[in-house]
Amino acid sequence: MKHLFLVCMAAFSLAAAGSLSASTILFDLQGTGGVGLLNTSEPGSPAGGTGGEIGGGISYDDVTNLLTINVGWGSSQGFTDLSSLSNNSHLHGPTTNNNGNGFTETAGVLFNLTRSSNATTGGTITQTLTALSGAQETDLLNGKYYINIHTVNNGGGELRGFLVQAVPEPSRTLLGMLGVGLLMFRRSRKA
Template sequence: MKSLKLALSLIPLVLVASTSHAQVKYNVYLNGPSESPANASPGLGTGTVIFDTTAHTMFLTVTFSGLTGNTTASHIHAATATAFTGTAGVATQTPSFVGFPLGVTSGTYTQTFDMTQTASFNAAYITANGGTAASAETALAAAAAAGKAYLNIHTSAFPGGEIRGFLTTAPEPGTAALALLGLGALALRRKRA
């Protein structure tokens, strides 16, 4: 009974922590079969994209290896017509993220973008999504949340993109903690029955 009371007393703390969080985190797993059209590249990549809705930033980190050609560009595309499939125009910087390692088959990239700056976006994306950096930021965040944004890496072997992956929601720590508390409460309830 004490454990159940403790678990229940922690729920408001977990809820406050998860609702006050201003960051939305996405994971991305890149490979050739996920490209459009799909290819047999042995290249792989993983990354994290974090939108901070208070600071209006986008943090991006990507690690990739095994590409068959040298990198020529990398960026985020949005929004596809259907979640987790299809193609879309480039939403972020073109032809590539500033400072992205070009001319290599493997590498790591980490950068934080100021989403209040038009330089963080493709000009055509801004025009198509309200005409301001703020409206482009909102559109990109909505596309990511809907599963309609993907990151890809273009190479000399695959100019249209060698590896790509859709941004997928990463569970928030508060959500995971709340789920664990709920499971604990159910376990205690079953034990008593």
């Protein structure tokens, strides 16, 4: 029984440790074409490459209000090459509706994003944006922002993906629930 108690306490401790990073919210890229930065998610983009999250992905720290973006495109990053050189990259928003009304809405440029390269074969955006205002944070959490990579062939945008909150990793929560459940089981056996 002592061993069971130690396992329960370890599970509870791991779950509690997970709550220390609760200020970081993770995001995935999503669009009408699926998950990632996709040409099929960009209205009117007949051909093009693909991209998506790299490294740490996309995260928002709701204490410092900093949005960190780590995305890439092209074969050098494990995606499909662009149809032509990239010439602009932006964070657009806010759209009128949450998640762009099914990821279909467009919006103006909110922030310019700095690319590591203009090459069709690949590049990255690794950038932390300055502190978002309260209204911008609300729009971000409601899925009203999207990343757009523009190219010479597709000036209106070739790759697009909305920032949607990622489903949280359940393992720490499950460990905590397991720990509490085992403690309750142990108490009921004593009674």
